Amino acid sequence: MKQDIQFVRRDELKTKPDPNSLGFGKYYSDYMFSMDYNVENGWHDPKIVPYEPFMMEPAAMVFHYGQAIFEGLKAYKTGDGTIQLFRPEKNMKRLNDSCDRLCIPQIDEGFLLEAIKQLVIVEKDWIPQGEGTSLYIRPFIFSTEPYLGVRPSHQYKLLVILSPSGAYYGDQLSPVKIYVEEQYVRAVLGGVGHVKTAGNYAASMKAQEIAEENGYAQILWLDAKENKYVEEVGSMNIFFKINGELVTPQLNGSILPGVTRDSVIQLLQYWNVPVRETRVSIEEIFAAHERGELEEVFGAGTAAVISPVGELTWNGHSIVINDKQIGEVSQRLYDAITGIQLGSLEDPFGWTLKIDGVKAK
Amino acid sequence: MKQDIQFVRRDELKTKPDPNSLGFGKYYSDYMFSMDYNVENGWHDPKIVPYEPFMMEPAAMVFHYGQAIFEGLKAYKTGDGTIQLFRPEKNMKRLNDSCDRLCIPQIDEGFLLEAIKQLVIVEKDWIPQGEGTSLYIRPFIFSTEPYLGVRPSHQYKLLVILSPSGAYYGDQLSPVKIYVEEQYVRAVLGGVGHVKTAGNYAASMKAQEIAEENGYAQILWLDAKENKYVEEVGSMNIFFKINGELVTPQLNGSILPGVTRDSVIQLLQYWNVPVRETRVSIEEIFAAHERGELEEVFGAGTAAVISPVGELTWNGHSIVINDKQIGEVSQRLYDAITGIQLGSLEDPFGWTLKIDGVKAK
Ligand SMILES: Cc1ncc(COP(=O)(O)O)c(C=O)c1O
Ligand SMILES: Cc1ncc(COP(=O)(O)O)c(C=O)c1O
Numbered sequence: 190m191k192q193d194i195q196f197v198r199r200d201e202l203k204t205k206p207d208p209n210s211l212g213f214g215k216y217y218s219d220y221m222f223s224m225d226y227n228v229e230n231g232w233h234d235p236k237i238v239p240y241e242p243f244m245m246e247p248a249a250m251v252f253h254y255g256q257a258i259f260e261g262l263k264a265y266k267t268g269d270g271t272i273q274l275f276r277p278e279k280n281m282k283r284l285n286d287s288c289d290r291l292c293i294p295q296i297d298e299g300f301l302l303e304a305i306k307q308l309v310i311v312e313k314d315w316i317p318q319g320e321g322t323s324l325y326i327r328p329f330i331f332s333t334e335p336y337l338g339v340r341p342s343h344q345y346k347l348l349v350i351l352s353p354s355g356a357y358y359g360d361q362l363s364p365v366k367i368y369v370e371e372q373y374v375r376a377v378l379g380g381v382g383h384v385k386t387a388g389n390y391a392a393s394m395k396a397q398e399i400a401e402e403n404g405y406a407q408i409l410w411l412d413a414k415e416n417k418y419v420e421e422v423g424s425m426n427i428f429f430k431i432n433g434e435l436v437t438p439q440l441n442g443s444i445l446p447g448v449t450r451d452s453v454i455q456l457l458q459y460w461n462v463p464v465r466e467t468r469v470s471i472e473e474i475f476a477a478h479e480r481g482e483l484e485e486v487f488g489a490g491t492a493a494v495i496s497p498v499g500e501l502t503w504n505g506h507s508i509v510i511n512d513k514q515i516g517e518v519s520q521r522l523y524d525a526i527t528g529i530q531l532g533s534l535e536d537p538f539g540w541t542l543k544i545d546g547v548k549a550k
Numbered sequence: 551m552k553q554d555i556q557f558v559r560r561d562e563l564k565t566k567p568d569p570n571s572l573g574f575g576k577y578y579s580d581y582m583f584s585m586d587y588n589v590e591n592g593w594h595d596p597k598i599v600p601y602e603p604f605m606m607e608p609a610a611m612v613f614h615y616g617q618a619i620f621e622g623l624k625a626y627k628t629g630d631g632t633i634q635l636f637r638p639e640k641n642m643k644r645l646n647d648s649c650d651r652l653c654i655p656q657i658d659e660g661f662l663l664e665a666i667k668q669l670v671i672v673e674k675d676w677i678p679q680g681e682g683t684s685l686y687i688r689p690f691i692f693s694t695e696p697y698l699g700v701r702p703s704h705q706y707k708l709l710v711i712l713s714p715s716g717a718y719y720g721d722q723l724s725p726v727k728i729y730v731e732e733q734y735v736r737a738v739l740g741g742v743g744h745v746k747t748a749g750n751y752a753a754s755m756k757a758q759e760i761a762e763e764n765g766y767a768q769i770l771w772l773d774a775k776e777n778k779y780v781e782e783v784g785s786m787n788i789f790f791k792i793n794g795e796l797v798t799p800q801l802n803g804s805i806l807p808g809v810t811r812d813s814v815i816q817l818l819q820y821w822n823v824p825v826r827e828t829r830v831s832i833e834e835i836f837a838a839h840e841r842g843e844l845e846e847v848f849g850a851g852t853a854a855v856i857s858p859v860g861e862l863t864w865n866g867h868s869i870v871i872n873d874k875q876i877g878e879v880s881q882r883l884y885d886a887i888t889g890i891q892l893g894s895l896e897d898p899f900g901w902t903l904k905i906d907g908v909k910a911k
């Protein structure tokens with residue numbers, strides 16, 4: 190697809206939020222990228238336009254039958270002012286995997302990445318600079334055709350919005366309490382758990398809400414068939430360090446193949462730290478703790494990067510991990526990944542994509 | 551909740567579509583009901599307004615995290631011009647069950663039903679009259695708060711739109727070919743299959759699309775844990791007549807408790823026809839056919855009422871049911887339910903709700 194991206198300027202720019210109280214996903218930049226799909230023209234009308242509300246039909250299919258998928262990645266400002274993205278090709282690829290599962294027409298990955306680069310360049314002053322901050326990039330696609338029959342929509346909208354963000358779990362890498370869920374489930378083989386579709390998150394809120402009421406930060410999901418095998422956390426994949434070895438649930442068709450998960454595995458291999466993707470039961474984890482071998486537990490995801498787990502509750506039993514302290518490997522991974530993302534460490538993997546020739550102030 | 555429903559008149563009414571080519575879900579009436587939710591005011595601002603596009607924020611949570619639920623019921627015009635609804639309290643109740651599972655604030659069921667009645671009265675000229683036609687009523691709720699963190703939204707919109715509809719599967723009760731799905735699944739215990747949320751339908755499209763490409767009208771879903779037990783069809787529950795007895799999957803937490811399913815069961819009991827809600831494996835069904843005991847198979851749902859199944863394909867084997875003819879019980883149920891809905895038969899169950907004192911032309 191060779192299409193020019195139109196630029197529609199807005200009259201007045203917004204006041205930028207205080208960089209110290211960004212939070213996550215609360216503020217949106219001045220512009221967004223927009224592209225539409227219909228059967229006649231395919232994906233068309235790519236443009237960078239002011240971030241602002243748009244019109245939807247009451248019968249638009251997304252409200253009824255939920256074809257909606259998204260991605261999440263970040264733009265970082267390095268010490269010398271260079272802007273870079275972290276493994277964005279993987280997000281573009283996963284976006285198309287999500288499209289495929291949800292019967293949404295494929296996008297041109299190279300073109301969308303180019304559009305994102307252009308949008309980030311336009312919005313470079315929105316990239317915060319400081320420990321744990323970044324410009325969160327949210328590409329998403331949803332069905333827009335007004336029709337009430339159940340079938341894939343014939344019309345879609347793709348938007349990319351930008352949100353300057355602080356650290357997801359507050360400013361410090363502080364271990365969280367996690368509840369191992371036994372009643373509700375997130376996903377099952379043959380379903381949509383392995384892709385980033387809106388319905389997965391809607392389905393997860395009830396258990397998450399109950400867990401929060403009981404003082405837990407997050408849910409650890411078990412598999413839906415046997416309620417036995419560890420899957421993942423709210424918006425992170427999960428790792429366990431048992432007797433020196435890192436273990437993480439294998440990609441089994443119901444968990445999301447996280448970009449951070451993949452980066453963690455590659456880093457561990459690079460460091461010659463043993464790491465294994467396997468089916469792992471929650472029983473094994475508690476047994477390892479019993480033996481004194483459960484050394485670290487942490488989540489891995491774009492928003493939080495690495496999120497240490499200090500306590501796990503399952504079936505009425507709570508275990509404390511590593512004295513509620515940040516583990517050595519957790520910290521090393523966090524430092525390495527954020528270091529590469531922020532350009533303060535070398536990138537031996539070619540993970541970062543510099544946005545050419547732009548120096549932000 | 552005692553709130554007045556505001557009425558906002560539109561300048562010009564639409565031209566009504568040809569009653570012979572209505573199809574399903576293609577046309578929308580002149581007005582819709584609208585109500586909003588926020589934390590300060592709860593559900594507020596109920597109004598009947600012109601059906602027309604409205605503004606949404608790009609960051610509105612429904613596009614990202616999919617909190618969206620709906621209902622589907624119909625208004626009928628009887629021979630003497632009375633307008634009636636069919637068991638609408640059950641849809642109101644199920645709407646709230648869906649809200650509960652999706653962390654959406656409860657609505658006042660009585661008030662919403664009152665609002666629907668008022669809307670249908672305003673739009674009475676949109677109710678088509680004729681075999682298999684009706685005014686389809688679609689209440690739905692979705693999250694509107696602009697926020698990218700994963701948690702229940704603090705703002706929602708409820709809309710009720712109306713769509714004059716012909717018979718869902720064409721004009722005749724004609725037996726369809728159904729594919730028993732073994733790879734994809736619709737829902738699992740602990741998930742959201744027992745409520746009407748948008749994501750269920752998005753997740754079902756891929757299998758449905760493949761089935762259609764192979765010449766099947768619908769999917770019959772099996773359970774997600776063992777891929778063995780019958781669940782339901784696209785938007786219908788399923789019944790089997792085996793050796794004189796009607797059998798339907800029991801409500802197991804992953805299938806939708808259909809209003810039509812319940813009506814079918816009550817009618818059969820009223821007629822003293824044996825009916826059983828139970829766990830039923832697809833193997834049993836094929837074995838019953840082998841023994842010559844599988845007499846009828848049909849789907850039951852608001853859109854199609856009763857939809858006879860003429861052929862089932864599972865695991866490479868196809869069986870023809872009742873010579874691809876409409877079964878006796880299927881036809882009797884269809885006639886009874888539509889007769890009650892259209893007022894041509896007596897309603898011994900108190901299922902119909904007349905909309906008081908309004909005679910449509
Ligand atoms: C359900 C789920 N699991 C895992 C992850 C981690 O994936 P990534 O590392 O690509 O951000 C995410 C999201 O961001 C997620 O939503
Ligand atoms: C998944 C599903 N199952 C069954 C049904 C049948 O339910 P009802 O008879 O209430 O229309 C429907 C819907 O309409 C449905 O969407």
